[in-house]
Structure formats: C-alpha cells, structure tokens
Amino acid sequence: MSQLPSQRERRRYILARFEPEGVSPDPREVYAAVAEACTSLWGDAAASEILPSVMAWEGQAIIRCRRGTEDRLATALATITRVGEARVAMRTVTTSGTLHSIRSRPYPKPEALWEKKLVIGGRVFLARAYAGQKVDLIEKGIKGQELLFFADEDGEVR
Numbered sequence: 748m749s750q751l752p753s754q755r756e757r758r759r760y761i762l763a764r765f766e767p768e769g770v771s772p773d774p775r776e777v778y779a780a781v782a783e784a785c786t787s788l789w790g791d792a793a794a795s796e797i798l799p800s801v802m803a804w805e806g807q808a809i810i811r812c813r814r815g816t817e818d819r820l821a822t823a824l825a826t827i828t829r830v831g832e833a834r835v836a837m838r839t840v841t842t843s844g845t846l847h848s849i850r851s852r853p854y855p856k857p858e859a860l861w862e863k864k865l866v867i868g869g870r871v872f873l874a875r876a877y878a879g880q881k882v883d884l885i886e887k888g889i890k891g892q893e894l895l896f897f898a899d900e901d902g903e904v905r
Contacts, residue, residue, distance in 0.1 A: 757814035762840040762849050764807045767883045774804045776831035784823040817842050
C-alpha cells in the first residue's frame, strides 16, 4: 500500500567518490563499510536512525539516508579507511534530495597537476600530484596498497 506524497518519509542522497582514483570495490563491501562506520561513530541507535543504503554504482557510490541525518552520514563516510581488502577513502561530493539531480549534473573528478612513472626500490609506481600538495602513488597490478613516506637522507619525513 503506497502512502500519499505528503506522508512519505523524505530521503537524501549523498554522492561519494573513492580515493585513490580507479578503485572500484564491491557494492556489498561498500555497504558493510558504511554501516560499520555509522555504528562505530554514532552507535546503534543513531545508525538505525540514519538508515544508510547504497543506491547506485557508477564508479562512485550514491548513498541514501533519512532527511536530517545527511551530515552525520557524511561525517561517518570521512572515517572510512578500508572497504573490503582495499585501502580507500570516501569523499563526499554533493548531497541532494533526488537521485535525478545527482545523476543529471556532471561532477568532475579532481584534475592531476602532473603524472609521472617512478621506480622506488625496484617497484614501478604511477605518481599523480593534485592541488593542495597531495601526491598519490599507485602501483599497477597489485592487490593491496601500502603507505609510503618520503624522507630526506637524514631521516626527516617531508
């Protein structure tokens, strides 16, 4: 039985992208990571109030929540560091009241300032620099990722 439009529960949709670029985890693993982030950050009662749900999968995640809880869901998304076996971060791009408005507007990915191939310790990496002094090192053909820290010859981390 459907309800009248004025009696329906209102929803909000959050478009989130994955960093590093090119990572595309399984939607079930994304849902599990989002639910775990909401529960660990806000508790069971608030997580059931947020009611997160992965709605669409187009290289980015569209996550549905109840109206008024989108700020808590966006905060929980920022705490995600791993989805399944992949080390990723989820960044909120925009929030909307309808799926149509999220899908109809283009949301450009951040442009890399430069891209180079690097060899570090006999391993080949693709280095991408972004605005804000961020550099991603991506090793092609590996299952997992590891953090790399750059240091001067005297051992100081840059």
